Amino acid sequence: MPEGHTLFRLAREQTTQFAGRPVHVTSPQGRFTAGAALVDGRVLDGVRSYGKHLFARFGGDTVHVHLGLYGAFTGGTGTPPPARGALRMRWVADGPDGAGVWTDLRGPTACEVLTRPEVDAILARLGPDPLRPRADAGRALRRIAASRTAVGALLMDQTVLAGVGNVYRAELLFRHGISPFRPGRAVDEALWARMWADLVTLMRAGVRLGRIVTTRPEDRSRRRGVPTREDAHYVYRRTGEPCRICGTDVRTEMMVGRNLYWCPVCQPS
Known part of the structure; x- marks a missing residue:
């Protein structure tokens, strides 16, 4: 999607x-x-x-x-x-x-x-859209912080946060070392502020590039030039491949009807 x-x-x-x-x-x-x-x-x-x-x-x-x-x-x-x-x-x-x-x-x-x-x-009925000017990040946090639901599911809920799909979900959680199974109420204001700012940056880059690239240059096989498809993501669609940071096999399972990807070491429970 x-x-x-x-x-x-x-x-x-x-x-x-x-x-x-x-x-x-x-x-x-x-x-x-x-x-x-x-x-x-x-x-x-x-x-x-x-x-x-x-x-x-x-x-x-x-x-x-x-x-x-x-x-x-x-x-x-x-x-x-x-x-x-x-x-x-x-x-x-x-x-x-x-x-x-x-x-x-x-x-x-x-x-x-x-x-x-x-x-x-x-x-x-939609949550804030990170690409809209003056979007209210706090409105999303209030829904997340009041919920026992896994944060990996909440990020896909368009009434909580509008515009985020499976790729941004997996990559945002990895970039912040958050287990997708962590309950929303365990996400505090300071952590959410960092996640929101990062999400705005990533999605604006997606608009500019016309594709989603979430890896930092130092974590790619080629540190210069346009990232290849293989270098674009940390965990998304990399099941069984070694984590770019720790080498552990990337895992996957279904969550809210979509395949979830994460590293069990970099994103501990």
Whole structure:
């Protein structure tokens, strides 16, 4: 599932390509036909992300998209290709230089037109997004510190913290030497302040790079240049491989429906 930095980049790209001009919106698959008709031909004000949600505002109506596990946008310039397959939504516009732009959406968990109160209701149930200016880190801490639930599960709860997924969960906990099984109430204010600041830095880097890189240069096989895929993470998808710090085999098990990765020595119970 795309994490918050991917949605942030998508919102920025779609705003640059489509905002301020009429957008032709269709649903070749047919499952979004009524919603597409509501906004077709209207001027897009802009697109913003919050956590793993996208909100494209057309006046008083907003197209809300949640990609889920399988959703994806593709796009390009010029004339769009023939519509094939499960194409939920297509946008076509003149583009900033008049050459034409298009984007296609396939496989989302949600694609719907909402009113402003409906958008506000979604935002109200989400935790703070580390990529949003003036996000309230303390609001997440209050939920975490009051819970007996494992911190590895709490970090994936979008009502606690918006935009964090499986990669950031595993890597953030490793970087701070925290067992994913530690109860939330064992995370104090000082520790959470360090974790939050680190998470903001990592997610902003994800926006800039277009990928998640969590390793420090000194912990990579190549200390200079762009990190390779093999060097990008400490524990994520490294089951059975030696920990980059202590050499212990990285472990995995399921937690809240996703594979959890951790080092039992660097992240002691």
